Amino acid sequence: MKIGLKTAIAAAVAATLGTAAMAEGSLTVVSWGGAYTKSQVEAYHKPFIAKTGVQIKSEDYNGGIAEIKAQVEAGNVTWDIVDVELSDAVRACDEGLVYPIDHSILPPAPDGTAATDDFLPGTLHECAVANIVWSTIYAYDSSKMADGPKTMADFFDLEKFPGKRGMRKSPKANLEFALIADGVDPADVYEVLGTPEGVDRAFAKLDTIKDQVVWWEAGAQPPQLLADGEVAMTTAYNGRIFNAVAAEGKPFEIVWDGQIWDLDLWIIPKGAPNKDAALEFLKFSTDTQRLADQAKWIAYGPARQSSAPLVGKYNDGKIDMGPQMPTAEENLKRAVQNDFEFWADNQDQLNERFNAWLAG
Amino acid sequence: MWVYTGGEQTTMADITANQAVTGPLIAADGTPLKRKLAQTTRRARMRALLLTAPLVLFLLVSFVFPIGQMLYQSAHNPSFGDVLPNTARALAEWEGDGVPGEEMFAILAADLKQAREDRSIGRAATRVNYELPGSRSLFTRTVRNIGKVEAAPYKEALIEINEKWDDPILWATLKRVSNDYTASFYLAAVDRKYDADGSIVMQDEKRQIYVQLFWRTLWLSALITFLCFLLAYPVSYMLSVLPLRYSNLLMILVLLPFWTSLLVRTTAWIAMLQSEGVVNDLLVWTSVLDDDNRAQMIYNRTGTIVAMTHILLPFMILPLYSVMKTIPPSYMRAARSLGANSFTAFRRVYFPQTIPGIAAGTLLVFILAIGYYITPALVGGQDGQLISNLIAFHMQRSLNWSLAAALGGILLVGVLVLYWVYNKLVGIDKLKFG
Numbered sequence: 001m002k003i004g005l006k007t008a009i010a011a012a013v014a015a016t017l018g019t020a021a022m023a024e025g026s027l028t029v030v031s032w033g034g035a036y037t038k039s040q041v042e043a044y045h046k047p048f049i050a051k052t053g054v055q056i057k058s059e060d061y062n063g064g065i066a067e068i069k070a071q072v073e074a075g076n077v078t079w080d081i082v083d084v085e086l087s088d089a090v091r092a093c094d095e096g097l098v099y100p101i102d103h104s105i106l107p108p109a110p111d112g113t114a115a116t117d118d119f120l121p122g123t124l125h126e127c128a129v130a131n132i133v134w135s136t137i138y139a140y141d142s143s144k145m146a147d148g149p150k151t152m153a154d155f156f157d158l159e160k161f162p163g164k165r166g167m168r169k170s171p172k173a174n175l176e177f178a179l180i181a182d183g184v185d186p187a188d189v190y191e192v193l194g195t196p197e198g199v200d201r202a203f204a205k206l207d208t209i210k211d212q213v214v215w216w217e218a219g220a221q222p223p224q225l226l227a228d229g230e231v232a233m234t235t236a237y238n239g240r241i242f243n244a245v246a247a248e249g250k251p252f253e254i255v256w257d258g259q260i261w262d263l264d265l266w267i268i269p270k271g272a273p274n275k276d277a278a279l280e281f282l283k284f285s286t287d288t289q290r291l292a293d294q295a296k297w298i299a300y301g302p303a304r305q306s307s308a309p310l311v312g313k314y315n316d317g318k319i320d321m322g323p324q325m326p327t328a329e330e331n332l333k334r335a336v337q338n339d340f341e342f343w344a345d346n347q348d349q350l351n352e353r354f355n356a357w358l359a360g
Numbered sequence: 361m362w363v364y365t366g367g368e369q370t371t372m373a374d375i376t377a378n379q380a381v382t383g384p385l386i387a388a389d390g391t392p393l394k395r396k397l398a399q400t401t402r403r404a405r406m407r408a409l410l411l412t413a414p415l416v417l418f419l420l421v422s423f424v425f426p427i428g429q430m431l432y433q434s435a436h437n438p439s440f441g442d443v444l445p446n447t448a449r450a451l452a453e454w455e456g457d458g459v460p461g462e463e464m465f466a467i468l469a470a471d472l473k474q475a476r477e478d479r480s481i482g483r484a485a486t487r488v489n490y491e492l493p494g495s496r497s498l499f500t501r502t503v504r505n506i507g508k509v510e511a512a513p514y515k516e517a518l519i520e521i522n523e524k525w526d527d528p529i530l531w532a533t534l535k536r537v538s539n540d541y542t543a544s545f546y547l548a549a550v551d552r553k554y555d556a557d558g559s560i561v562m563q564d565e566k567r568q569i570y571v572q573l574f575w576r577t578l579w580l581s582a583l584i585t586f587l588c589f590l591l592a593y594p595v596s597y598m599l600s601v602l603p604l605r606y607s608n609l610l611m612i613l614v615l616l617p618f619w620t621s622l623l624v625r626t627t628a629w630i631a632m633l634q635s636e637g638v639v640n641d642l643l644v645w646t647s648v649l650d651d652d653n654r655a656q657m658i659y660n661r662t663g664t665i666v667a668m669t670h671i672l673l674p675f676m677i678l679p680l681y682s683v684m685k686t687i688p689p690s691y692m693r694a695a696r697s698l699g700a701n702s703f704t705a706f707r708r709v710y711f712p713q714t715i716p717g718i719a720a721g722t723l724l725v726f727i728l729a730i731g732y733y734i735t736p737a738l739v740g741g742q743d744g745q746l747i748s749n750l751i752a753f754h755m756q757r758s759l760n761w762s763l764a765a766a767l768g769g770i771l772l773v774g775v776l777v778l779y780w781v782y783n784k785l786v787g788i789d790k791l792k793f794g
Contacts (some may be wrong), residue, residue: 125666189634347758348493348758348760
């Protein structure tokens, strides 16, 4: 009965979350939509379909593991492979929602280096394999601000740079940004945030711009907010801003100061209907060439060292992709790596506090 | 007519003279008529019941069962006991003072090893983390290193891995979560928690949110209901007195938005009210507003109130209209001819007759408003969110389903209490939906 109860609730959630039924014999690949999914379709899906003949159904979601949990607990898994953030990959793994992945099956680098040595440190997890390094930065419209902001402190400076601010509706990244803007060294951010005084300090800093903030939830929103003139500057995923610039010719400028970088990884939900095909897809999409190819379409850094030299120009053949990556040396000067363990420990209380702060 | 005479009583003897009966009446097959009748009516009733069986079954499966489950889950969370069963049992017997001894740590270490094999520690860690923020990594890290712990003394070994294992507050929390049945989620849902000694205290001031949101939900729902009433009353009156061909046209104007998708109507309001939207453009064009000072009418509480009032308006108009339609116009004329002025005639004669419609309309609108979710999520911004938005947050984002269930349970009880009060005040039997 215990399982029966949980299963039924999970089934109800799965139904409300609207997971579509899967077509027979095709692989369901779930990712974040927009320019990011497009880069994966171009670099991974199309060559994979050409090589194996397996059809791929691409679905979009907004992150989090709620759908995966609902599907696994209801025993009705329709997703085969999902692109998630590191903190979610770790949580899904700890809760037994995903299959462990044997790293020895991953293809070696072209020069024969084993995959375990080729992947950047920390990008291989017992249940997940990273494909890219992405970053949360902030950006502004340079056609409206000639002498634009340079530092994280400028984002919080309403006097020097008046106008609305776009921010993700979540404490993640915003609290770190607030502390960096308040003068905390990027290297010490999580140490400060680990203390009650640090959290107070971050919220106090956010308070200074609270009534000017427009909150966004999906990654495709911030470039739109900037383009519509709804905000003067906005936090965003760097690849989204890059694409608005490169593909749509928008005059947006990225500020790398205080960027928070993180990983996206593939996970395979327990009970995935096409587990073998999903594993094949995982191996294929994380090989050296495919990761380098993806960088032609979006400014996210490949997780393999051997891919870096292969990264060339954007697909228009003009923009050099190297300096656009979060991992470019110039961009890493005052960068923070997202601390998944800090967030796993503190997200419940910080989410609650953030919600209370928003509602107050 | 069959008359049971039973004995000497023969007042209708002239009618039944030929059938003088000495015992009970007997049906054709020999059973007493009374029993036979009861049998046939019972069979007919059963058949009628059978016709409703699909509905009853549907209600059971889609309504009673899930709600029962939700209520159960709000007070029953076995995550800890499922993952670390032996530790949970040992904790139940432990008297709960300070830090337990070697024996407990040995059991814990064995359970943690098993959890590592099952890859299940995350569930228990999450459960403990709800009560004691920051303890999630204690479990996940310990499990990662548990392979190194091979022999006694386990207590020292675990504390070696992480000194938090030596913290009495942690152990008090573990004892609490080892019980599958808990009130913690209900406490959390009303901004309270257990402190280290197990007594109930308020949540930290900066994390208090739910009580405030419950009140806001009630207050906004009441306000929206009142606004709907104010807007709907004259409209319904007009609908009920206009000649049929005009009132039909007007009725379509009421029903058309009612039939339109909720999302369409909500996004239409976004287009109308946003800072570059129709209303602001109009105000700027007519120089009411300065171009730099456009009014913020959406993504805040105003947006929630405007959009929800519009969306719920038909639920007020329709019951009012159906009641007003039945009030003969001659009543008002009679009141006037008896000397009442038009206000008195309205107040003493017309208004009281519309109360059943008002009662039905306010009940409908209020109860719908209290659970509204999509509209505040889209247009509510920061301060226009209702409690249902936080329930959705815990279902979909934080995955704290027990807390979501507790919030939902409180909302359910709140609605039932309001319904009861309403019944006392207005009387449900007076309700008239049309």
